[in-house]
Amino acid sequence: MYSVKELSTLAGVSVRTLHYYDQIGLLSPTRSEHNGYRQYDDAALLRLQQILFYRELDFKLSDIKELLDSPAFEQITALEHHWDALWTRLARIERLIKTVEDTIQHLKGEKEMSKRALFQAFSEEQQSAYAKQAEQQYDPATVRESNRKWQSYSAEKKQAILDEGNQVYVDMIAAMPKGADSPEAQACVERWRAHMNYFWTPNLDQLLGLATMYSQSTDFKKNFDALHPELAGFMREAVAIYVETLKR
Amino acid sequence: MYSVKELSTLAGVSVRTLHYYDQIGLLSPTRSEHNGYRQYDDAALLRLQQILFYRELDFKLSDIKELLDSPAFEQITALEHHWDALWTRLARIERLIKTVEDTIQHLKGEKEMSKRALFQAFSEEQQSAYAKQAEQQYDPATVRESNRKWQSYSAEKKQAILDEGNQVYVDMIAAMPKGADSPEAQACVERWRAHMNYFWTPNLDQLLGLATMYSQSTDFKKNFDALHPELAGFMREAVAIYVETLKR
DNA sequence: ATAAACTATGACGTTGCGTTAAGGTCAAGA
DNA sequence: TCTTGACCTTAACGCAACGTCATAGTTTAT
Numbered sequence: 001m002y003s004v005k006e007l008s009t010l011a012g013v014s015v016r017t018l019h020y021y022d023q024i025g026l027l028s029p030t031r032s033e034h035n036g037y038r039q040y041d042d043a044a045l046l047r048l049q050q051i052l053f054y055r056e057l058d059f060k061l062s063d064i065k066e067l068l069d070s071p072a073f074e075q076i077t078a079l080e081h082h083w084d085a086l087w088t089r090l091a092r093i094e095r096l097i098k099t100v101e102d103t104i105q106h107l108k109g110e111k112e113m114s115k116r117a118l119f120q121a122f123s124e125e126q127q128s129a130y131a132k133q134a135e136q137q138y139d140p141a142t143v144r145e146s147n148r149k150w151q152s153y154s155a156e157k158k159q160a161i162l163d164e165g166n167q168v169y170v171d172m173i174a175a176m177p178k179g180a181d182s183p184e185a186q187a188c189v190e191r192w193r194a195h196m197n198y199f200w201t202p203n204l205d206q207l208l209g210l211a212t213m214y215s216q217s218t219d220f221k222k223n224f225d226a227l228h229p230e231l232a233g234f235m236r237e238a239v240a241i242y243v244e245t246l247k248r
Numbered sequence: 249m250y251s252v253k254e255l256s257t258l259a260g261v262s263v264r265t266l267h268y269y270d271q272i273g274l275l276s277p278t279r280s281e282h283n284g285y286r287q288y289d290d291a292a293l294l295r296l297q298q299i300l301f302y303r304e305l306d307f308k309l310s311d312i313k314e315l316l317d318s319p320a321f322e323q324i325t326a327l328e329h330h331w332d333a334l335w336t337r338l339a340r341i342e343r344l345i346k347t348v349e350d351t352i353q354h355l356k357g358e359k360e361m362s363k364r365a366l367f368q369a370f371s372e373e374q375q376s377a378y379a380k381q382a383e384q385q386y387d388p389a390t391v392r393e394s395n396r397k398w399q400s401y402s403a404e405k406k407q408a409i410l411d412e413g414n415q416v417y418v419d420m421i422a423a424m425p426k427g428a429d430s431p432e433a434q435a436c437v438e439r440w441r442a443h444m445n446y447f448w449t450p451n452l453d454q455l456l457g458l459a460t461m462y463s464q465s466t467d468f469k470k471n472f473d474a475l476h477p478e479l480a481g482f483m484r485e486a487v488a489i490y491v492e493t494l495k496r
Numbered sequence: 497a498t499a500a501a502c503t504a505t506g507a508c509g510t511t512g513c514g515t516t517a518a519g520g521t522c523a524a525g526a
Numbered sequence: 527t528c529t530t531g532a533c534c535t536t537a538a539c540g541c542a543a544c545g546t547c548a549t550a551g552t553t554t555a556t
Contacts (some may be wrong), residue, residue, distance in 0.1 A: 005502070019505090020544055035552060037503060057344050061543070072355060079352050086345045093338050096305050100331045107324050253533070267536090268513060283521060285534060309512070 002040045011048050026065050027051060057082065084247055087208065088240040095233045166227075168192050172235060173228045180237040189242040192235075204243045211239035250288040259296050274313050275299060305330065332492040335456070339485040346481060414475075416440050420483060421476045428485040437490040440483075452491045459487035 008015045021027040022038065027048055029038040040048075047068065054064045059082065067078055168191050175184035193207060225232065256263045269275040270286065275296055277286040288296075295316065302312045307330065315326055416439050423432035441455060476482075 076352055076355050079348050083348045086341055090341050093334055097334045100327050104327050
């Protein structure tokens with residue numbers, strides 16, 4: 001049996017935290033008959049460590065509470081949702097970094113380009129790593145199928161499909177001021193998803209992977225940049241939100 | 249002159265938000281003599297848009313308040329600090345994503361290995377591309393200098409230096425449970441930085457770039473993974489924190 | 497016995513608003 | 527003119543996850 005102080009030093013959290021976890025019913029110790037002091041046993045210690053693990057992963061305490069009282073397969077589902085959410089946050093922060101860089105550049109009036117070029121390289125290196133992760137989600141079989149499907153179309157049909165796609169992108173640009181989570185942008189994502197069916201039928205994870213690839217692979221990105229320099233990043237964010245909301 | 253409602257729809261924020269900004273002195277409108285209603289002019293609209301821009305970048309409102317009342321060069325400095333902070337957050341989220349992935353795999357009982365092995369080919373194919381990008385990050389002059397410096401050492405000296413480096417990494421692993429911002433980890437970063445002087449003398453940004461490269465380039469990362477599978481990511485996070493604290 | 501160290505509960509502060517609530521003001525229609 | 531409804535005001539609680547006193551009882555060491 002540990003007292004609050006003992007457990008707190010053991011686990012590296014504050015006494016107040018333990019009080020709070022008791023208060024919200026996340027970690028409820030037994031009480032001493034005699035003086036009402038909290039008493040934690042080894043099971044409590046174990047539970048606390050699980051709590052701290054999920055807390056480190058930025059789970060909300062209320063979610064942790066549910067999690068720990070549910071079977072293992074639900075924990076997996078929760079983790080997968082969390083994975084989506086983290087990617088959404090990642091996409092957002094990436095975009096912020098770029099915007100900050102652009103703004104600094106703007107304020108500095110294009111000075112010190114050499115130094116800038118160096119930073120550019122950093123972020124590109126960064127990007128390729130993400131692209132790799134995105135690609136990991138693809139089954140090579142699907143990719144091959146994608147090509148087959150595409151090549152079965154006639155030249156005119158191909159052109160028509162591409163035009164349709166471009167229309168989606170143009171509308172997406174129009175939706176940019178409204179934000180990636182706006183109904184307009186989300187509707188564009190919906191249309192984009194339908195459009196993708198000409199090539200193959202991606203599931204939600206693959207959809208996110210695709211948007212990621214578009215925004216990261218220099219090959220793809222070139223085309224997007226021609227339409228609008230921030231379209232690719234915006235699309236990825238919008239798709240991330242789309243996927244996250246659809247998944248739950 | 250706009251009323252609260254008008255400005256709120258114009259800028260796409262809630263009335264409550266405008267009330268709040270008035271309350272904390274971030275955006276103070278004039279008041280009607282007659283009935284005390286808030287009246288915003290065009291200057292207020294402009295200021296609001298600047299506020300929203302920085303808010304989008306996750307600046308705290310108190311910081312925005314200072315920012316908007318300070319000269320342009322201070323805004324640049326603030327943006328640069330924010331840039332560092334965003335990278336820190338990015339590194340953290342990346343690590344979380346990895347941990348979540350590992351945990352899912354663990355819970356699933358390691359079933360995914362075949363798929364993973366499948367993609368091994370992909371990453372090896374891309375290795376050369378990474379290597380190229382990694383080189384591009386550095387000023388060729390620095391790289392050459394680095395080589396000159398390194399090759400001027402004797403064989404024993406080289407070995408001693410490498411051993412010293414490994415010792416830093418081992419200590420870094422020991423510091424991992426304490427967190428990337430712990431004094432232990434930060435001390436390791438300090439030692440690592442000193443160690444790097446055997447090769448070249450990176451400035452703070454280059455230091456961060458180096459850690460990033462170590463964690464992303466498969467070439468480098470292989471070596472780190474051999475010591476500990478999360479060392480590279482941990483190091484990058486620790487270095488990001490190190491750089492951020494030193495810079496301000 | 498007394499001080500130091502520990503325990504308890506309660507309550508306010510933090511950030512950026514959302515959300516009622518209770519009540520004034522103003523223009524328009526019956 | 528009276529009423530309705532849309533707008534305006536301030537005040538105050540709620541949210542997440544605790545940190546930080548404040549006040550008071552308990553245990554332990556000397």
